[in-house]
Amino acid sequence: MGEDENVPADVEALLLDRDTQIRASGDELACRQGAWAGGAEAAEGHLRRVVADLNRVPELVVEHAEFGHYGSGYASFVDVFLTRRDGSARRVASDGYTTVEGLSVALCRLAPIACILSPGERSHHPAGRGYHSLPTLDAVTEMVIPRGEEGCEQISRVLDRHGITLVGPRLLSRPALPHLKIDTNLGDGPRYSIFDVWFHWMD
Template identity: 90%
Template sequence: MSELVVEHAEFGHYGSGYASFVDVFLTRRDGSARHVDPDGYTAVEGLSVALCRLAPIACILAPDERSYHPAGRGYHSMPRLDAVTEMLIPGWEEGCEQISQVLDLHGITLVGPRLLSRPALPHLIIDTNLGDGPHCSIFDVWFH
């Protein structure tokens, strides 16, 4: 993509033993969203795309920041339902369009918060560390 570049992709499972999605963090290709702090941390603003491993769907999460330090420390947010956003994100319009085009090219459909916030089956229990409460949502089903 001319506007965005992959900064990090998490294929692991966040310590849960399994993840039904891949978390891809993208930032501006021109480096304008990357800043090095005096304490050695590099902070990078960008968008996360959660790619479902169970079905050809994905969701885009609101802009967030990742940081890392040469000593191995750093921080980032886990994907969560309240961060799922609709297209187009102000300030990231061109990048969002490019994400959508790449996903379309691969037959992957973007889903938004209206669908993902719908309740799952009433008695469904999903072993997830991303759940936001006692009742599971469609987000919990596809991105656990």
């Protein structure tokens, strides 16, 4: 699922194109197909429907979907954290923290693409404290959740239904256009990757 060799040629061309990289790095929609043809508001509505659909897959449940740009700044993606629906990946500690194991799907706001991130954890406390990791290029993976292969296939099918292509680390690790300026806290710069072009956040 989602292996780079299976990324359609037109999607790969879109991600690598000079003009679309420039637009995406400036937080502009870089695709005029499907929901994205209707502008940013239509694309956002479409992604909300995708998240709702992900929440209906039999094996997994959406633990959290970050539409609020992490509370400040701008995120070019929606960070969706999924865990096992049966609750087996959830534990509550004596200090009140609930820790949930799962994986994130980053849904790009600028074009119909997404990437899966390595399995990780999300923690929260009734007092409002907690932690979670942010998407980075190093975390982009083709891996699946242990014992969750069927759930990952369900994710892939949902994205396919909504016209969203999964892109993996081989393509996303390629260098971005030279001298491109991207406002992001997720990349190191000054040389950015294709991941940074399409999946960036600045607080």
